[in-house]
Amino acid sequence: RTLRIGLIPGDGIGKEVIPAGRRILEALPASLGLKFEFVHLKAGWETFEEQGVALPDETVSILKSDCDGALFGAVSSPTTAVKGYSSPIVALRKRLDLYANVRPVKTVVSAPKPIDMVIVRENTEDLYVKEETTRDTPDGKVAEAIKRISQRASSRIAAMAGEIALRRQKIRAAGSPSIHGRPLVTITHKSNVLSQTDGLFRSTAREALAAPRFGDVAVEEQIVDSMVYKLFRQPEAYDVIVAPNLYGDILSDGAAALVGSLGLVPSANVGEGFAIGEPCHGSAPDIQGQGIANPIATLRSAALMLEFLNEEAAAAKIYAAVDSNLEEGRLLSPDLGGSAKTEEVVQDILRRL
Numbered sequence: 001r002t003l004r005i006g007l008i009p010g011d012g013i014g015k016e017v018i019p020a021g022r023r024i025l026e027a028l029p030a031s032l033g034l035k036f037e038f039v040h041l042k043a044g045w046e047t048f049e050e051q052g053v054a055l056p057d058e059t060v061s062i063l064k065s066d067c068d069g070a071l072f073g074a075v076s077s078p079t080t081a082v083k084g085y086s087s088p089i090v091a092l093r094k095r096l097d098l099y100a101n102v103r104p105v106k107t108v109v110s111a112p113k114p115i116d117m118v119i120v121r122e123n124t125e126d127l128y129v130k131e132e133t134t135r136d137t138p139d140g141k142v143a144e145a146i147k148r149i150s151q152r153a154s155s156r157i158a159a160m161a162g163e164i165a166l167r168r169q170k171i172r173a174a175g176s177p178s179i180h181g182r183p184l185v186t187i188t189h190k191s192n193v194l195s196q197t198d199g200l201f202r203s204t205a206r207e208a209l210a211a212p213r214f215g216d217v218a219v220e221e222q223i224v225d226s227m228v229y230k231l232f233r234q235p236e237a238y239d240v241i242v243a244p245n246l247y248g249d250i251l252s253d254g255a256a257a258l259v260g261s262l263g264l265v266p267s268a269n270v271g272e273g274f275a276i277g278e279p280c281h282g283s284a285p286d287i288q289g290q291g292i293a294n295p296i297a298t299l300r301s302a303a304l305m306l307e308f309l310n311e312e313a314a315a316a317k318i319y320a321a322v323d324s325n326l327e328e329g330r331l332l333s334p335d336l337g338g339s340a341k342t343e344e345v346v347q348d349i350l351r352r353l
């Protein structure tokens, strides 16, 4: 099978880590029967300065018509609003209907508190439909925002969480060790207060996860505030967490803090038959050009993309090579307390692969 992968490095260290993502894909053993073709695509702040748009139509159309998946690095955003500029990754999620944002958070098995969870965030609705209004009242200005929850979006995100829980089982079996036994999905909401919106999310997610194909998946619920508490006290208890957009956004950044460096945490934006792997860090202008960015978030994002293209065996190999580098702890980048350059970390992981 030949996969065509769009490479969108973006800005800053995106340009330093995306090539590492390409190399790990090319280094996968031939016995997997996978070949890759790469297409270089533009997006980001530099692209905006060159072309007046942060996300050229060409990038979107090539991804749509010509690619199976993509790797997105990071883009810089101006600190104050610039006319005509808007975040290309947000636009990409919309234009390709990438309805799920998936963020695995994992430590090595020998860590004092091993963590191995994935947060599955609904990516299209909730408060992020951005339908806000402001009006003048006798109390001064009042601003309101629509929180939209639909059965369709809640059902498909919960089903995706169920599929991910089952697939994680498979990947563990393929040689990526884990702390979990039976797959577990935790539904996060605040339906005790927002009985209609979060209530609908909760009941729809419950229903979707009651489907026979999820028979092996245990399902539980957690109110979002107590979820945050437990996430920090007992992170090892979680396997797959599914949440509406806003809670998912907050939980996934919070969870990333549990593993020590942004340079370790991958994500994927997933739609029907398409996935974009994206490290969860930004363009890191403070370390750009020094060759010291941690490539692991990107390598794991490449593996995560492969998972959603149904190439679990290939994904498992990348995860295992990364874990083995971290487990040994000899060649680590400065964000992890080491002194290895990006290139040395990449070479060590390629050797393990």
Ligand code: NAI
Pocket (backbone or CB within 6 Å): 013, 073, 074, 075, 076, 077, 078, 089, 262, 263, 264, 280, 281, 282, 283, 284, 285, 286, 287, 292, 293, 294, 295, 297, 333, 335
């Ligand atoms: P950042 O993630 O770029 O950096 C935060 C800190 O983490 C910095 O000290 C950086 O050196 C470090 N860091 C991040 N990734 C690392 C890696 N792979 N290896 C080693 N250290 C790493 O977030 P910040 O500084 O808030 O934003 C910088 C720029 O990135 C801004 O223009 C922001 O808008 C953009 N950004 C873009 C994102 C995206 O494209 N999805 C996400 C977050 C920020």
Ligand code: MG
Pocket (backbone or CB within 6 Å): 249, 250, 253
């Ligand atoms: Mg966020």
